[in-house]
Amino acid sequence: MMYSLTPVRIEIIDFYEDGENTRHYHFRLLEVTSTWLKAQSGQFFMLCVPGVGEAPFTFTALPDENGNFRALVRMMGGVTQALFEQKIGDVLGARGPFGQGWPVNELADKKVLIIGGGCGIAPLVSITEQLIEQGNFDQLAVVYATRSKNTLMLTPERDRWQHLIPIFNVVEDASDLEPLDYYQGTAVSILPKVLETFAELPERVLISGPELMMCAVIEYLVACGIDAHAIYLSLERRMHCAVGLCGHCYVKNQYVCTRGPTFSWTDARALLSPLE
Ligand SMILES: Cc1cc2nc3c(=O)[nH]c(=O)nc-3n(C[C@H](O)[C@H](O)[C@H](O)COP(=O)(O)OP(=O)(O)OC[C@H]3O[C@@H](n4cnc5c(N)ncnc54)[C@H](O)[C@@H]3O)c2cc1C
Ligand code: FES
CATH class of the missing domain: 3.40.50.80 (Nucleotide-binding domain of ferredoxin-NADP reductase (FNR) module)
Structure with missing residues (x-):
């Protein structure tokens, strides 16, 4: 199977603090493709912070037809720290969805x-x-x-x-x-x-x-x-x-x-x- 390693652009729509060093993020895909709309519970995506790197995160809400999705992110190191420094409206990258979801x-x-x-x-x-x-x-x-x-x-x-x-x-x-x-x-x-x-x-x-x-x-x-x-x-x-x-x-x-x-x-x- 061929995969594209090029990220799509996602916008930070909103977030709120949700536990110690953890935020619940609302993202929106700026290019909604059929691949993203087929995402399944338990699959993950790679979040790309330009100039910093990528890390995997699971979906807490799968992408809807407008490209809205959610992820719960715990601050750990380089990528998550850089994400926490971004503002609402900033644009990042994402690759996926990847892996096998729940049965x-x-x-x-x-x-x-x-x-x-x-x-x-x-x-x-x-x-x-x-x-x-x-x-x-x-x-x-x-x-x-x-x-x-x-x-x-x-x-x-x-x-x-x-x-x-x-x-x-x-x-x-x-x-x-x-x-x-x-x-x-x-x-x-x-x-x-x-x-x-x-x-x-x-x-x-x-x-x-x-x-x-x-x-x-x-x-x-x-x-x-x-x-x-x-x-x-x-x-x-x-x-x-x-x-x-x-x-x-x-x-x-x-x-x-x-x-x-x-x-x-x-x-x-x-x-x-x-x-x-
Ligand atoms: C399939 C999958 C889904 C995930 N979903 C989520 C999610 O929904 N929310 C969330 O907050 N995190 C999730 N994670 C974990 C997240 O990807 C890591 O915390 C990631 O490394 C953060 O990147 P960073 O650059 O901020 O930290 P890093 O600099 O990569 O890591 C900081 C510290 O965490 C340790 N670490 C990193 N990754 C792991 C790991 N997988 N297991 C044990 N220790 C690790 C490192 O050794 C280091 O000490 C998921 C991981 C996988 C593989
Ligand atoms: S992350 Fe590269 S082989 Fe799994």
Whole structure:
């Protein structure tokens, strides 16, 4: 397959602070192509800051017919720092969409559990919105785990979901938070309560977050009887080309940029084996 490595132009339409060193950005493609309109939940794009570099980000809202899309960005280093220095109306570049999205067709009419840890919840936002909007599930629940009040993100989205589906917000230090809305604990410690809400075990689980957290959650779920084939996760690796050419994202025998970033646990566990 041929890919264009030339970025399209995108404009910063708006942004707001959304947790510690994190912003939720609203971008608009200045050239809307059919490729961008086919973007899927769980895929990613390369954000190009001219003169600085590129970095991969997931879509929290997929491009619409006017080219509007969103991404949650945590400031880490060169590219994200340069992005945070840009103003509304400034023009940057973007390449994509890239990679394999979540297995949307496999979720229809299923009991689905979605688990996001920290900024790792970003790739799960648009699939959660899509499932809620289409009502295309038998049962749906979301777990969002983070460290403290300061690191909470996606509050408007989680507040909206709270009225529609069970959502378990779990915080390691929940001392300053409303006990009715937040549990004290971790993504693993909340799982017995979460599974109690399902009439039967979830049939599909989507997970994204720090790898140690994902491995601990999966170990618990598999011990409870959930099939490894039914568990999907999103992996992050350093990326440069994003199209399977440079080898920066190569793990074992896989290019995460083209074969992932979403994998079934059956495929991903071999890639994460040093952590198991
Ligand atoms: C498929 C994919 C989707 C992503 N989606 C998002 C998203 O939606 N929102 C978001 O905020 N971030 C996301 N990331 C992570 C983001 O791309 C990195 O944080 C990126 O490196 C930031 O670029 P930078 O130049 O600002 O920082 P850099 O200078 O590249 O990095 C700063 C620090 O972060 C470390 N680092 C960089 N990348 C990684 C990584 N993948 N894993 C572990 N440590 C790393 C570096 O070693 C360094 O210490 C995603 C990454 C991938 C691969
Ligand atoms: S980022 Fe270049 S091969 Fe994956």
